[in-house]
Amino acid sequence: MTYHKPTAHQIDWSAPDLESLLRKTEGWKLDNRSNHEPQHVEVFIGWRGTAGQPAVLVWERDKVMVLETLFPLRRDEHVRVVRHFGENLRTAWGIVVDTREGHRDEDRARGVYVHWLQVR
Numbered sequence: 001m002t003y004h005k006p007t008a009h010q011i012d013w014s015a016p017d018l019e020s021l022l023r024k025t026e027g028w029k030l031d032n033r034s035n036h037e038p039q040h041v042e043v044f045i046g047w048r049g050t051a052g053q054p055a056v057l058v059w060e061r062d063k064v065m066v067l068e069t070l071f072p073l074r075r076d077e078h079v080r081v082v083r084h085f086g087e088n089l090r091t092a093w094g095i096v097v098d099t100r101e102g103h104r105d106e107d108r109a110r111g112v113y114v115h116w117l118q119v120r
Contacts (some may be wrong), residue, residue, distance in 0.1 A: 038057065040054065040056055040057075041054075041055050041056065041082060041083050042082045043055040043069065043079050043080070043082075044079065044080040044081075044082065045078075045079055046079075047078050047080065049079075053069070053071060054069075054070075055068060055069045055081070056068040058114075063119045063120070064116065064118060065092065065116075065117040066114065066115070066117070067081070067114070067117065068102070068112050068113070068114055069113050069115065070111055071113065072099065072113050073096045073113065074096065075096055075098065077096040078094075079093075079095070079117065080092070080093055080094075081093075081094060081117070081119075092119045093120045094117035094118055094120060095117065096117055097116050097117065098115070098116040099114070099115045099116070100114055101113055102114050
């Protein structure tokens with residue numbers, strides 16, 4: 001097996017062809033919600049929150065969750081996310097690391113907020 005050391009390529013970011021390509025992507029708003037089967041969950045605000053509010057888990061990987069809610073959450077808010085699996089419950093504890101209003105047309109029509117949680 002032969003090992004080839006990767007070579008660095010110089011990129012001219014001001015090249016007209018590259019600038020044209022980059023301009024085409026300026027308005028893109030990407031999200032990953034379509035890659036995960038949505039799951040209805042309950043969100044409890046604060047570690048000791050007693051009243052759960054409905055939310056939808058739209059993406060999860062490693063120690064990150066993305067939730068949709070019809071109410072705002074604050075950054076650095078501590079939350080508990082409870083998922084129902086038949087008669088069993090699974091609880092995740094997390095902190096809101098980013099939050100925003102939804103960008104999609106259907107999000108705006110419904111008043112959806114999108115929140116990224118770091119799960120502990």
